[in-house]
Amino acid sequence: MTGPLSGVRVLDLTRLAPGPYGSMLLADLGAEVIVVGGGRSGLPVPALSRGKEFITLDLKTGGGRDALHRLAAESDVLVEGFRPGVADRLGAGYAELNAINPRLVYCSLTGYGQTGPLAQRSGHDINYLAVGGALGTFGPPGGPPVPPLNLVADFAGGGLLAAFGVVSALYERERSGVGQYVDVAMVDGVLSMMGMNFADWGIPTLPRRGEGVLTGTMPAYRCYSCADGRYVAVGALEYAFFENLWRSLDLAGDVPDHLDPANFGTIEKALTDAFRLRPMAEWAEHFKDIDACVTPVLEPDELGDFPQIAARYENFRLSTVPTVPVYSRTPAEAGPTETADATERVLSRFGLSSDDAAKVAGPRDGAAVTGLCWPPLL
Structure with missing residues (x-):
């Protein structure tokens, strides 16, 4: 691997989405990622498994x-997603592993963090959005809040924040020579990302759920239906962009003040009527050279044919999302996806024989899986 994290070894004890996404980002950047499974947890998510090796250890036994x-003695990072206290009971807690390897960066990734009355509670993205103050701002004013898939708490506030925390701790280790404990809570990530919006809450910019500048209800920042039932996204917040939008649609009269609520009704009707005259593809062609912040609303299976995506990512496929970000000297690289058990192969690199690997792995076939497997619906 040639990425900026080449030479870094990561042990991943997480499951499902946030932790595996974070460790996939690290793997894309060149880190060696070993996923340690076992017990009755859910199976790996293939879409988040590239560039990793999967082993099974029975941590309820001394050998495991x-x-x-x-492994921890020769690793740089360990990421776990157990409820607080569980890793300690399994011999995988920070204090125990820190004594073995003081340079280890140990990251605990949970929904509510290691402290507080909810620390031991289970949850998912929608719950963390709810108590983090984000979900209460999403969705239409007259209906229930609507989560934007599990992108905000799971992937951004969880996996991405964990990867950022790990890389930052590795950078600090270069100066101090020692690792540290990183407590990543998805609720904390949501709170952090909502900083600008919290400051706007209760004022005209964001007066209440579903209303305001960025909620999709202001005429200059929303989606409009086209003649074929598809949509275009309009983000003409600045006056120059809105002026280009208004004039490019040949709308009558002077360009109105698009930030004045008194004009919202007139502007919305004018834009709604205009965009209904052509199908989405024609509007995409119309605006391709007009700086008005107008784009087609693409469905996932259309991305590979969209010029911008195709120009940056040749042969784009939904099954393999791009490695990000783009580096000039040490490019990221998507490793192969192979979720088959590699316990024997991996442990041999740490001096364990085939017989030793069999003893410490525990049962690998036939164990009842009680965790959620993805996708849950086929």
């Missing part, structure tokens, strides 16, 4: 814990 300790 000893094997994990051997």
Whole structure:
């Protein structure tokens, strides 16, 4: 691997989405990622598994814990997503592993964090959005809040924040020579990302849920239906962009003040009527050279044919999203996706024989899976 994290070894004890996404980002950047599974947790999510090796250790046995300790002694990072206290009971807690390897960066990724009355509670993205103050701002004014898939808490406030925390701790380790504990809570990530919006809450910019500048209800910042039932997205917040939008649609009269609520009704009707005259593809062609912040609303299976995506990512496929960001000297690289058990192969690199690997892995077939497997619906 040639990425900026080449030479970094990561042990990943997480499941489902946030942790695996964070460790995939690290793998894309060149880190060696070893996923340690076992027990009855859900199976790996293939879309988040590229560039990783998967092993099974029975951490309820002394041999399994000893094997994990051997791996931790020669690793740079460990990421776990258990409820607080569980990793300690499995011999995988920070204090125990820090004593073995003081340079280890240990990241706990949970919904509510290691402290507080909800620390031991289970939850998912929608719950973390709810108590983090974000979900209460999403969705139409007259209906229930609507989560934007699980992008905000799981992936941004969880996996991305964990990867950022890990990389920052690795950078600090270059100066101090020692690792540290990183407590990543998805609720904390949501709180952090909502900073600008919290400051706007209760004023005309964001007076209440579903209303305001960025909620999709202001005429200059929303989606409009086209003649074929598809949509275009309009983000003409600045006057120059709105002026280009208004004039490019050949709308009558002077360009109105698009930020004055008194004009919202007139502007919305004018734009609604205009965009209904042509299908989405024609509007995309119309605006391709007009600086008005107007784009087609694409569905996932259309991305590979969209010029911007195709120009940056040749042979784009939904099955393999791009490696990000783009580096000039140490490019990121998407490794192969192979979720088959590699316990024997991996442990051999740490000096364990095939017989040793079999003893510490525990049962790998036939164990009842009680965790959520993805996708849950086919």
